[in-house]
Amino acid sequence: MIRFEPRGPVAVSRMVGVSVTAALAALVLAAIPMLFAGLSVLEAYGLMIKGAWGSLFAFTEMLTRAAPLILTGLAAAVAFRAKLWNIGAEGQLYAGALAAVAVGTGLISGPSFVLVPAVILAGALAGGLVMLVPTLLKTRLGVDEVVTTLLLNFVILLFVQMMLEGPMQDPMGMGWPQSEPILDEAALPKLMDRMRIHWGLIIALTASLGVYFLLKRTVWGFEIRAVGENASAARHAGIPVTATFIRVGLLSGALAGLAGVGEVAGLKGYLTADLSPGFGYSGIVVAMLAGLSPIGVVFAALFIASIFVGADSMSRATGVSNYLADLIVAISLLCVLVSGLFLRFRIRLASTRPAQETAK
Amino acid sequence: MARPAKDAPVLLRLDGITKRFGALTANDGVCLDLKQGEILALLGENGAGKTTLMNILFGHYVADEGAVLVSRDGGEPAQLEPGSPHAALDARIGMVHQHFTLAENLSVLDNILLGTEKISALKSARTPARSKLEDLMTRSGLTVGLDMRVSQLSVGEKQRVEILKALYRDARVLVLDEPTAVLTPQESDTLFAILKKLAAAGLGIIFISHKLAEVMASSHRIAVLRGGAKVADLPTDACSQRQLAELMVGHEVSETVRDARTPGATLFILTGISAGEGREALYDVDLDLKSGEILGIAGVSGNGQTMLAQVISGLETPVAGEMRLEGSAFSHANARMMIDAGLARIPEDRHRDGIVGAMTVSENLAIETIRKPDCQRFGLLRFTAMRDKAKAMIDAYDIRCQGEDSPARLLSGGNIQKIVLARTLEGEPKVVLAAQPSRGLDVGATSEVYRRLLDARARGAGVLLISEDLDELMRLSDRIAVIHRGHLSAAEPTETLDRGTLGLRMAGHTMEAAE
Numbered sequence: 001m002i003r004f005e006p007r008g009p010v011a012v013s014r015m016v017g018v019s020v021t022a023a024l025a026a027l028v029l030a031a032i033p034m035l036f037a038g039l040s041v042l043e044a045y046g047l048m049i050k051g052a053w054g055s056l057f058a059f060t061e062m063l064t065r066a067a068p069l070i071l072t073g074l075a076a077a078v079a080f081r082a083k084l085w086n087i088g089a090e091g092q093l094y095a096g097a098l099a100a101v102a103v104g105t106g107l108i109s110g111p112s113f114v115l116v117p118a119v120i121l122a123g124a125l126a127g128g129l130v131m132l133v134p135t136l137l138k139t140r141l142g143v144d145e146v147v148t149t150l151l152l153n154f155v156i157l158l159f160v161q162m163m164l165e166g167p168m169q170d171p172m173g174m175g176w177p178q179s180e181p182i183l184d185e186a187a188l189p190k191l192m193d194r195m196r197i198h199w200g201l202i203i204a205l206t207a208s209l210g211v212y213f214l215l216k217r218t219v220w221g222f223e224i225r226a227v228g229e230n231a232s233a234a235r236h237a238g239i240p241v242t243a244t245f246i247r248v249g250l251l252s253g254a255l256a257g258l259a260g261v262g263e264v265a266g267l268k269g270y271l272t273a274d275l276s277p278g279f280g281y282s283g284i285v286v287a288m289l290a291g292l293s294p295i296g297v298v299f300a301a302l303f304i305a306s307i308f309v310g311a312d313s314m315s316r317a318t319g320v321s322n323y324l325a326d327l328i329v330a331i332s333l334l335c336v337l338v339s340g341l342f343l344r345f346r347i348r349l350a351s352t353r354p355a356q357e358t359a360k
Numbered sequence: 361m362a363r364p365a366k367d368a369p370v371l372l373r374l375d376g377i378t379k380r381f382g383a384l385t386a387n388d389g390v391c392l393d394l395k396q397g398e399i400l401a402l403l404g405e406n407g408a409g410k411t412t413l414m415n416i417l418f419g420h421y422v423a424d425e426g427a428v429l430v431s432r433d434g435g436e437p438a439q440l441e442p443g444s445p446h447a448a449l450d451a452r453i454g455m456v457h458q459h460f461t462l463a464e465n466l467s468v469l470d471n472i473l474l475g476t477e478k479i480s481a482l483k484s485a486r487t488p489a490r491s492k493l494e495d496l497m498t499r500s501g502l503t504v505g506l507d508m509r510v511s512q513l514s515v516g517e518k519q520r521v522e523i524l525k526a527l528y529r530d531a532r533v534l535v536l537d538e539p540t541a542v543l544t545p546q547e548s549d550t551l552f553a554i555l556k557k558l559a560a561a562g563l564g565i566i567f568i569s570h571k572l573a574e575v576m577a578s579s580h581r582i583a584v585l586r587g588g589a590k591v592a593d594l595p596t597d598a599c600s601q602r603q604l605a606e607l608m609v610g611h612e613v614s615e616t617v618r619d620a621r622t623p624g625a626t627l628f629i630l631t632g633i634s635a636g637e638g639r640e641a642l643y644d645v646d647l648d649l650k651s652g653e654i655l656g657i658a659g660v661s662g663n664g665q666t667m668l669a670q671v672i673s674g675l676e677t678p679v680a681g682e683m684r685l686e687g688s689a690f691s692h693a694n695a696r697m698m699i700d701a702g703l704a705r706i707p708e709d710r711h712r713d714g715i716v717g718a719m720t721v722s723e724n725l726a727i728e729t730i731r732k733p734d735c736q737r738f739g740l741l742r743f744t745a746m747r748d749k750a751k752a753m754i755d756a757y758d759i760r761c762q763g764e765d766s767p768a769r770l771l772s773g774g775n776i777q778k779i780v781l782a783r784t785l786e787g788e789p790k791v792v793l794a795a796q797p798s799r800g801l802d803v804g805a806t807s808e809v810y811r812r813l814l815d816a817r818a819r820g821a822g823v824l825l826i827s828e829d830l831d832e833l834m835r836l837s838d839r840i841a842v843i844h845r846g847h848l849s850a851a852e853p854t855e856t857l858d859r860g861t862l863g864l865r866m867a868g869h870t871m872e873a874a875e
Contacts, residue, residue: 217743219736226727229718235675236705236713237727238696 015291018339023289023303025339026332033327037320044314051313052306058313060197064267066298066305068093068276070204071259072283073290073297074211075127079252080292081215082228084245088134088149089256090280091156092127096257097264098160099126101168101179101271104186104264115186119265120203120258127257128250130156135249139242153280161273170270179271188266200262204298207255211294214251224248256280277308285333304329364397364559364580371396371564372417372453372533373437376426379412379588386412388589389426394533394564399555401575401596402568404585405608405802406773410568411458413585414535418455419445430533454526458537460518464511469493471510472525489528496527499561501554515660516547523554534558536567540574544660545830545863552578570608572601573831586610609803618814618836624651627822628703628791633681636667645681645848647841649791649822654813655851656837657826660866664846665826666708669795672824673705674698685791699728704784704816708795708826710773714780717769721761722750724768725783757782758808774805781812792816792823798832810836830859844868 031041052062072089079086086092100123108118134148164177172180188199215221226234227244235241259279264271286304290296311325374392378385386409394400404410415421417428422443429437430451441447448455462471473489490506497503502520510518519539526534536555540548555578559565569575575582575596582599584592584607592607628649635642642664649655659665670676671683674695683690685701698705707713715724726735726746734745750764759778761771768779777797785792794813798806813823813836827833833840834854841851842865849865 217741219730219739219741222723222730222741225719226716226723230712230716232712233714233716234727236673236695236707238674238694238699239727239730240696 015343018343019289019291019296019300019336022335022339023332025335026328029331029335030324030328034324039318039320044318047314047317048307048310052310057195058309060192060195062302062305062309063201064197065309066301067200067204067262068259068279069282069286069301069305070208070298071255071262072279073286073301074207074294075252075255076284076287077290077292077294077297078211078215078224078255079248080287082224082244082248083231084135084138084248084252085146086131086149086249086252087146087284088131088152088280089283090276090278091153092130092253092256093260093263093276093280094156094160095130096123096127096260097271097275098163099123099257100261100265101182104182105180106183110185112185115183116188119186120261123257123261124254125257127260128254131249131253132246135246139245157273160271164271164273177273181270182265186265187269188262196267198262198266200266203258203262207258208294208298215294220247256283282329285329288333288336364395368395368397369431370394370437371431373429374413374417374426375429377413377416377423377428378425379416379421379423385588387416387423388587390585390590392583392590392593394566396564397559397562398581399559399565399567399579401579401582402566402585403570403575403582403604403608405570406800407802408585409588410585411537414455414537414566414568417448417535418453419443419448449529452530452532454529454531454534456519456522456526456534456536456539458541460522462510462518462521465509467507467509468504468513468521469506471521472528476529493524493528496524500527500558515542519543519551531563533564533566536565538568540569540571542661544866545859546867548574572604575604576601584608618654621652621817623653623838624820627651627686629684631682633671633678633683635671635676635678640664640667641846642667642671643846647848647851649824651820651822652817653838654817654823654825654836656833656840656854657824657843657848658830658833658840658862658866659828659843661828663843665795665843668843669708669793669826672698672703672793673707702787702790704789704792706780706784706792706794706797708799710776710780715768715776718767720765721754721759721768721771721779722747722764724779725750725753728783729787753782753786774801777801777805777809781809785812785816788819790821792821794823795826796828797825798829830862834859842866
């Protein structure tokens with residue numbers, strides 16, 4: 001018989017250890033389907049590492065992929081800290097991208113130092129407003145935000161498709177459902193010549209530090225933590241729980257919106273309906289893998305980005321589908337969830353050792 | 361009271377039971393005998409190891425050392441298989457837990473039969489079961505409608521069902537964990553009368569308690585546990601209450617005394633407050649609290665006390681009525697406004713509403729004043745100031761913790777209550793709402809709570825004390841009002857009231873009927 005015994009306080013080192021172990025366990029478990037696909041596991045992982053870290057190009061590609069993951073990871077982490085279950089980062093990302101394109105393709109004109117901040121602000125605002133709807137439904141009417149945020153993803157994606165085939169379609173695009181290209185003055189600057197890496201990464205890293213500072217050092221962060229850990233006690237202590245949820249919702253949506261800004265104004269240059277390969281959903285994995293720590297999100301995003309970029313490269317070399325990357329990411333989420341159990345409970349196998357409980 | 365015969369056979373023997381939880385020794389070599397026909401009271405503070413010991417007896421826990429021996433059919437006691445509630449049931453041990461284990465949506469009969477019938481049995485044994493139960497009820501006096509749904513029963517009736525459940529399984533040993541915690545004084549008296557009857561019929565009974573008066577009145581023998589070890593095992597007629605209290609605590613007990621005071625001006629008024637709906641609602645509640653007095657609200661749990669505390673705490677907007685603190689009215693629920701107006705709130709469920717367990721002691725001490733300038737500047741937290749303040753409060757209120765940065769959830773109930781006391785009383789509030797402030801606390805922590813409430817009264821605050829403990833109310837309150845089914849009686853001076861009158865009112869008898 002298995003028994004679960006609650007553990008005492010959890011040290012930071014143990015939390016990091018658990019995340020790393022979960023990531024490694026995911027890699028080990030992913031070896032099983034690799035073997036079925038007829039791959040040499042070590043060789044395949046070698047190719048993946050080379051594909052993500054093996055050259056300057058590979059490395060910058062990986063960082064380019066990590067930038068939106070950091071932002072969607074932060075979006076999930078900050079919301080989850082308040083126990084506001086935002087599963088809608090994907091939709092908020094598209095809303096951010098749509099707003100960035102709307103502003104960046106000639107709505108206003110001006111020099112870079114006006115247009116770039118305008119595009120960034122528009123994207124953040126759009127993402128935040130999208131998340132405001134489920135947040136208000138939750139605080140006003142008690143509607144479950146998991147359902148509303150998840151379903152809004154599809155609503156927004158369909159709305160984007162409609163816009164791309166209608167009012168926002170590029171007249172020069174030969175009928176393709178894509179937007180006009182973003183003006184050069186509105187695009188996020190590149191970080192390096194001949195590489196795709198752009199300022200989105202700087203935005204993401206700054207956001208990570210910003211969220212860390214917010215949670216750790218500010219009154220708002222204090223209130224977010226209190227509401228997330230014990231909403232009932234927070235309410236009793238006079239903390240404005242509804243206002244806190246609204247703030248967190250706006251922030252979370254804005255962070256996801258920024259991910260969309262980076263992808264459209266930093267990388268692609270125009271908007272299509274396949275802008276994001278599920279960054280919003282992967283962001284949830286990133287946040288969980290990071291133990292909802294805003295600094296941890298950066299490292300988790302680097303890991304997940306390495307898997308994606310590495311698997312692409314490996315699949316080109318071996319002919320095995322890069323769905324393997326999705327598999328590893330999914331397994332690592334499961335491993336994190338299981339390890340969370342290990343983190344909070346000590347698990348004993350013997351039936352003769354009874355559960356440890358506080359003596360009464 | 362009639363004692364069991366000297367040569368009555370031993371039904372149950374605990375032999376050197378030791379149980380450790382990590383560094384904590386919950387039971388330390390406890391030996392205990394229970395004879396046929398005997399009522400044994402197991403007395404001790406919270407955390408003394410009473411419940412752990414009974415859980416070992418019933419097979420919920422396994423002892424690290426020692427054995428449980430049970431006599432079957434009058435023979436020599438033989439060892440009971442450890443860690444198996446099933447074996448305990450087979451050995452005819454019945455346990456009535458503090459929190460009832462009944463299926464609310466089933467009938468009384470179904471609840472009693474639950475688990476006694478073989479799943480493969482084709483025919484339900486209802487008819488014989490019914491006659492057996494009716495026989496049991498007439499013999500013991502434990503009457504309850506067998507076809508009632510459990511959800512319709514009162515707390516006292518539910519407890520009877522639990523006891524019947526054990527008797528139906530032919531229990532020879534009956535263990536009751538804090539059986540009077542949820543009963544009115546009259547219900548407790550009835551319960552003990554029944555227990556005495558059962559003991560006279562040959563049952564061995566153990567009841568756990570920390571209330572000295574009932575232990576003295578209703579047992580043959582008293583075993584006192586302190587810090588996990590048995591410190592005394594005495595015949596009841598050889599003990600005094602004072603002696604037992606000292607055995608329980610381990611040192612001399614000083615009584616908290618309320619000095620005479622003349623209350624000042626009226627501070628806090630409720631007029632015609634109605635709130636909520638259903639069982640926990642309030643109807644047309646009037647109340648006035650003066651400066652320098654403690655106003656007690658007596659009542660059996662679940663009669664609207666929780667809603668009353670919610671309304672006053674600013675968590676629930678009343679549907680009708682008015683709440684005024686020193687002239688300013690509060691029409692809608694807002695906890696922040698109540699705190700700022702000088703109302704300190706000590707919540708009933710301190711783990712759920714009092715602290716954020718994952719946050720540090722220092723953060724929990726600051727949580728109500730986090731937006732005040734001494735905790736933040738421009739929205740940034742002032743850690744040093746918060747820590748310094750926390751350190752001072754930890755000293756002043758003797759909060760036992762591993763520093764101000766340790767998570768609050770690691771603290772004991774008493775220390776968690778001290779956090780709540782420290783942060784609510786620190787700002788010298790005008791009105792203190794204390795809901796069940798000593799519930800689940802040991803004698804030491806309880807007297808600390810009493811002292812703080814009396815200090816607040818002495819400095820001129822009005823204290824509203826909601827409690828289910830009549831001794832506590834009679835000791836601390838200047839006036840007492842009784843709440844029953846959401847209606848609050850007019851408060852009367854404590855000196856004019858006695859336990860019997862209050863008990864009747866708690867059970868819903870009107871004032872005229874009580875006289």
